Amino acid sequence: MEELTIHRLQFAFTIVYHYLFPQVTMGLALLIFVLKTMALRGDHTANMAARFWLKIFGLNFIMGVVTGIPMEFQFGTNWSRFTSASGGIIGQTLAMEGVFAFFLESSFLYLLLYEERRLGARGHWVVSVLLFVGSWLSGFFIVCTNAWMQHPVGYEISEEGALQLTSLWALLTNPWAIPQFLHTMVGSVITASFGMAAIGAFYILRGQQLALARRSLSLAVVSGVIASVLAPMPTGDLQAKLVYEHQPITFAAMEGHFHTQEGAPLVLIGQPDLDEMRLDNPIVVPKMLSFLTHRRWSAKIRGLSDFDRELWPDNVELLYYSYHVMAGLGSFFILIMAASAFYLWRGKLHQKRWLLWILMLALPFPFIANTAGWLTAELGRQPWLIHGLMLTADGYSDQVVHGNVLFTLIGFMGMYALLSILYLLVSIRIIVGSNDAPVEAGSRRS
Amino acid sequence: MEAVWFCLLTWMFGTFVVLGGSDLGVGVLHLFVAKSESERLKVLGAIGPVWKGNEVWLVAAGGTMLLAFPRALAVSFSGFYLPLIIILWLLIFRALGIEMRQHVDDRLWKQFWDVSFSAASLVLAVFFGAAIGNVVRGVSLNEKGVFFAPLWTDFGVGGRTGILDWYTVFVALAATAALAHHAALWLNWRTDGAVRERADRVADRLWLPVLFSSLVLLTVSFVVQPTGGDSLRARPWGVVFPLVALGSLFVAGALRKRKKPGQAFLASAAYLYGMMATAAIGVYPYILPARNPAAGLTVHDAAAGAHALRIGLFWWIPGMLMVCGYFVFLYRRILGRERTLGLPGDPQVPHRSQEE
Numbered sequence: 001m002e003e004l005t006i007h008r009l010q011f012a013f014t015i016v017y018h019y020l021f022p023q024v025t026m027g028l029a030l031l032i033f034v035l036k037t038m039a040l041r042g043d044h045t046a047n048m049a050a051r052f053w054l055k056i057f058g059l060n061f062i063m064g065v066v067t068g069i070p071m072e073f074q075f076g077t078n079w080s081r082f083t084s085a086s087g088g089i090i091g092q093t094l095a096m097e098g099v100f101a102f103f104l105e106s107s108f109l110y111l112l113l114y115e116e117r118r119l120g121a122r123g124h125w126v127v128s129v130l131l132f133v134g135s136w137l138s139g140f141f142i143v144c145t146n147a148w149m150q151h152p153v154g155y156e157i158s159e160e161g162a163l164q165l166t167s168l169w170a171l172l173t174n175p176w177a178i179p180q181f182l183h184t185m186v187g188s189v190i191t192a193s194f195g196m197a198a199i200g201a202f203y204i205l206r207g208q209q210l211a212l213a214r215r216s217l218s219l220a221v222v223s224g225v226i227a228s229v230l231a232p233m234p235t236g237d238l239q240a241k242l243v244y245e246h247q248p249i250t251f252a253a254m255e256g257h258f259h260t261q262e263g264a265p266l267v268l269i270g271q272p273d274l275d276e277m278r279l280d281n282p283i284v285v286p287k288m289l290s291f292l293t294h295r296r297w298s299a300k301i302r303g304l305s306d307f308d309r310e311l312w313p314d315n316v317e318l319l320y321y322s323y324h325v326m327a328g329l330g331s332f333f334i335l336i337m338a339a340s341a342f343y344l345w346r347g348k349l350h351q352k353r354w355l356l357w358i359l360m361l362a363l364p365f366p367f368i369a370n371t372a373g374w375l376t377a378e379l380g381r382q383p384w385l386i387h388g389l390m391l392t393a394d395g396y397s398d399q400v401v402h403g404n405v406l407f408t409l410i411g412f413m414g415m416y417a418l419l420s421i422l423y424l425l426v427s428i429r430i431i432v433g434s435n436d437a438p439v440e441a442g443s444r445r446s
Numbered sequence: 447m448e449a450v451w452f453c454l455l456t457w458m459f460g461t462f463v464v465l466g467g468s469d470l471g472v473g474v475l476h477l478f479v480a481k482s483e484s485e486r487l488k489v490l491g492a493i494g495p496v497w498k499g500n501e502v503w504l505v506a507a508g509g510t511m512l513l514a515f516p517r518a519l520a521v522s523f524s525g526f527y528l529p530l531i532i533i534l535w536l537l538i539f540r541a542l543g544i545e546m547r548q549h550v551d552d553r554l555w556k557q558f559w560d561v562s563f564s565a566a567s568l569v570l571a572v573f574f575g576a577a578i579g580n581v582v583r584g585v586s587l588n589e590k591g592v593f594f595a596p597l598w599t600d601f602g603v604g605g606r607t608g609i610l611d612w613y614t615v616f617v618a619l620a621a622t623a624a625l626a627h628h629a630a631l632w633l634n635w636r637t638d639g640a641v642r643e644r645a646d647r648v649a650d651r652l653w654l655p656v657l658f659s660s661l662v663l664l665t666v667s668f669v670v671q672p673t674g675g676d677s678l679r680a681r682p683w684g685v686v687f688p689l690v691a692l693g694s695l696f697v698a699g700a701l702r703k704r705k706k707p708g709q710a711f712l713a714s715a716a717y718l719y720g721m722m723a724t725a726a727i728g729v730y731p732y733i734l735p736a737r738n739p740a741a742g743l744t745v746h747d748a749a750a751g752a753h754a755l756r757i758g759l760f761w762w763i764p765g766m767l768m769v770c771g772y773f774v775f776l777y778r779r780i781l782g783r784e785r786t787l788g789l790p791g792d793p794q795v796p797h798r799s800q801e802e
Contacts, residue, residue, distance in 0.1 A: 062541060062545050065498070065541065066537065066538040066541045066542070067538075069505060069534060069537055069538075070531075070534045072505055072508055072509070073508070073523065073530060073531075073534055075512065075519075075520075075523075076508075076512075076519045076520055076522070076523025076524060076530075077523045077524055077526075077527050077530050077531065078524070078527075080520035080521065080523065080524035080592075081520070083512065083516055083519060083520040083523075084516055084517045084520035084521070086516070087512045087513070087516020087517070087519060087520065087750060088513075088516050088750030088751050088754045089754070090512075091509070091512035091513035091514070091516055091750060091754070092513055092754060092757075092758060094509045094512055094513070095506070095509035095510050095512060095513040095758070095762070096509075096761065096765070097509065098502065098505055098506030098508075098509035098510070099506060099509070099510075099761075099762060099765035099766060099769060100765055100768075102502045102505055102506060103499065103502050103506065103769045103772060104772065106498040106499045106501070106502045107498075107499040107502075107769075107772040107773065107776055108772070109498060110494065110495045110496075110498065111495075111776075114495075158751065162751070164750070164751030164753065164754065165750070165751055165753050165754040165757070166753060168757045168761075397520075397524035397527070399524060399525070399590075399592045399593070399594045400524055400527045400594060401527075401594060404527055404528050405527075407528075408527075408528070408531045411531070411535065415535055415538060419538070419542075422542065422546060425549075425550075426546070426549045429549060429550070
C-alpha cells in the first residue's frame with residue numbers, strides 16, 4: 001500500500017469510529033438537559049428517565065474520550081507537515097476546545113453521573129447545563145477547525161511561506177462554520193433522538209419500565225421530528241449552497257452531475273459510471289437541482305466534465321454514494337418521525353406496535369447517516385487537505401517509517417474491535433439489566 | 447512573547463505531572479497497597495472524581511503547544527511516532543481499567559481490570575519519564591529539521607539515538623519512582639486503615655531513592671546535554687528551581703513523618719513542579735534540542751505567527767483562570783469529605799463491599 005493511503009486509512013478509521021460516540025453524547029446532553037428541566041418543575045418520571053439516560057451518556061462519553069485523544073495526537077504524529085504549516089491557525093480552535101470544553105466536561109461529568117443526591121435538584125440541573133454547554137462548545141471548535149480546512153479564512157502567507165493567523169474573529173465566524181455546525185448538531189440530535197426512541201420502544205414492546213419508556217419516547221419523537229426536518233432545511237440546504245459556491249467540482253461529483261446543463265435534474269438513485277461519464281439506472285427529479293441551487297428551474301449547473309480531472313475528488317463514486325446515503329436516510333427519518341409524531345399527538349403511539357418496531361430497528365441508521373455526511377465533507381474536499389492551499393499528498397508525516405504506520409493501523413483495528421465488544425456488552429447490561437424496578441441512582445447492582 | 451508561552455506550556459505540563467501524575471502513581475501502587483475488594487475500591491475512590499479532569503491537562507497542554515509552537519509539536523510527535531501511539535493505547539487501557547470494572551460484578555472481571563489499570567499506569571509512567579528524558583537529551587534532527595526515532599538502538603546517547611538509552615531509561619525509572627512516591631503521599635492523605643498504612647510505608651521506602659535519583663539527574667543531565675549549562679549561565683536565577691525541588695522533597699519527607707499528610711503531598715507537588723521547571727529552563731531557548739546543538743529547534747523557530755501568539759493570550763488566560771476555578775471547586779468538594787469515598791461510579795458500593 002502507498003504511504004499516503006495508510007495514513008489516510010488510519011485517520012479515516014479512527015475518526016469514523018470516534019464519531020460514533022460524540023454524536024450520541026452531544027445530542028443526549030441536550031435531551032438530558034430537557035429532562036432535568038422537566039424534573040426541576042416536579043416531573044418525577046422525567047428525573048427517573050434522566051438517571052437512566054445518564055448511564056448511557058456516561059458510557060458513551062468514556063468511549064468518546066478514549067477514542068478522541070488519538071485524534072488530537074494524530075495531527076502531530078501522522079500529519080506533521082500539515083500541522084507544521086497550519087498549526088498557527090487551527091491551534092487556536094483546537095486549544096480552545098481543550099480550555100473551554102474538555103476541562104468543563106471532564107471536571108463535571110463525575111458530579112453529573114454520581115452526585116445527584118449531594119448536589120440537590122437545582123445543583124444537578126446546573127451541572128447538566130454545564131455538560132450540555134461543554135459538549136456543544138467542543139463540537140463548535142472542531143467544526144470550526146474543519147470549516148477552516150474546507151474554506152480557509154483569516155490567514156495570510158508569510159514571506160517564508162508559512163500560514164499565519166490574521167483574524168481570530170474571522171476564523172470563529174467563518175461563513176462555512178456556522179451552517180456546518182448547525183447541520184452537525186442537528187445530526188447529533190437525530191442520533192440521540194432515534195437512540196432514545198429505540199430503547200423506549202423496546203421497553204414498551206416488552207412491557208417493562210413503562211413510565212420511563214413513555215416519557216423518553218415522547219421527548220425523543222418531538223426532538224426527532226424537529227431535528228429531522230431541520231437537517232435538510234435550512235441547515236443542509238445552506239451547506240449545499242456553500243459547497244456549490246466554493247467547491248463546484250465537489251458539488252458536481254456528489255450530486256452525480258456529469259455534464260453542464262440548464263435545468264439540471266436532481267439525482268435520487270443511480271450508479272455513477274466514470275468511464276462513460278454517465279449515471280446508470282437513474283431515477284431523477286427533472287430541473288430540481290437547478291431550482292434547489294438557484295431557486296430558478298432553468299439555471300445552469302456546471303458538470304464534472306467541465307473541470308480539470310486533476311482537481312476532481314479522488315474517489316468520486318464513494319463521495320456520490322456517501323452523499324446519497326445521507327440524504328436518502330434523512331428522508332426516511334422525516335417519514336418515520338412524522339408518523340410517530342402524528343400518533344403521539346393523537347395519543348395512540350404506544351398502541352402502534354408496528355411503528356414501535358420500526359423505531360426500535362431504526363437505531364443504526366442515524367449513525368450511518370452521520371458517518372456518510374462526514375465522509376461527504378472529507379472526500380469532497382479531496383484532493384485538498386486545506387482547500388486550495390495544501391494537497392493531502394503534501395500533508396502527511398513523510399519521515400515516519402511507513403511500516404510503523406501499517407502496524408499502528410492494525411493495532412488500532414484490534415484495539416477498537418475490543419472496545420466494540422466491551423461497549424456492546426456494557427450497553428446491553430445497562431439496557432436489558434434495568435428490570436421493572438424503578439431506576440434509582442445507584443440501586444442497580446451493577 | 448515566545449518566552450511567555452514557553453512558561454505557560456511548562457506550567458501546563460507541570461500541572462499534568464502533579465495532578466495526572468498522582469493518578470498514574472496510584473495506578474502503579476494499586477495492586478501493592480490494596481489487596482481486598484474494599485481496599486481496591488478505596489484506592490479507586492481516591493482518584494475517581496478527579497482523574498478524568500486531570501488527564502485533560504495533558505490534552506490541553508498538547509493543544510496549547512499546537513497553538514504556540516506548532517512546528518515543535520509536529521516534529522516531535524511524528525519523530526516519536528511509535529511510542530506516542532503506544533501511549534495512546536495505554537491511555538485507553540488505563541481508562542477502561544477504571545471505568546469498566548464496576549459494570550460486571552465478577553471477581554475475574556475485576557481482577558482483569560485492576561491489573562490492566564495498574565500495568566498500563568506503570569508503563570505510562572515509564573514512557574512519560576522517557577519522553578522528558580528524550581527532550582532533555584535532544585534528538586537527531588536532520589538537515590530538514592525532522593527526525594525519526596526508533597524505540598532503541600544501542601542504548602548509547604551518541605550517534606543515532608533511540609527513544610530508550612541509558613540516560614532516558616534512568617529518567618524513566620526516576621520519574622516512575624517520583625510519581626509512585628507522590629501517589630503514596632496522596633493515598634496516605636486520602637485513605638485510611640490498611641491502605642493508608644501501606645501507602646505510608648511505600649512513601650517511606652521511596653523517599654531516599656527519589657532523592658538519590660534526583661541528585662543524579664540534576665548532575666548527569668548537564669553532561670548529557672551540555673547546552674543546559676549555557677542556559678543556566680545565561681539565566682543564573684534558574685538555579686532556584688532545582689533548589690526548590692530538592693528543598694520541597696526534604697520538606698515532604700519531614701511533614702509525612704510528622705503526620706501531616708496533606709501538606710506532605712503539597713510539598714511533593716512543589717518538588718515535581720521544581721523538577722519540571724528545571725528541565726524547562728535547562729533546555730530553553732530550545733523547545734526541542736538536538737544532539738548537535740546547532741540543529742536544535744528553538745522557541746523562536748517553532749513559534750506560530752505574532753498575531754496568533756498575542757490574540758491567544760487574550761482568551762487563553764481568562765479560560766485557564768476559569769479552569770483553575772473548576773479545579774479549586776472540585777478539589778474542595780472532595781477534600782471536604784470523609785476520607786473513604788465510594789467507588790467511582792456507585793455511591794452505594796462502600797456499604798455492600800464486604801464480599802472478599
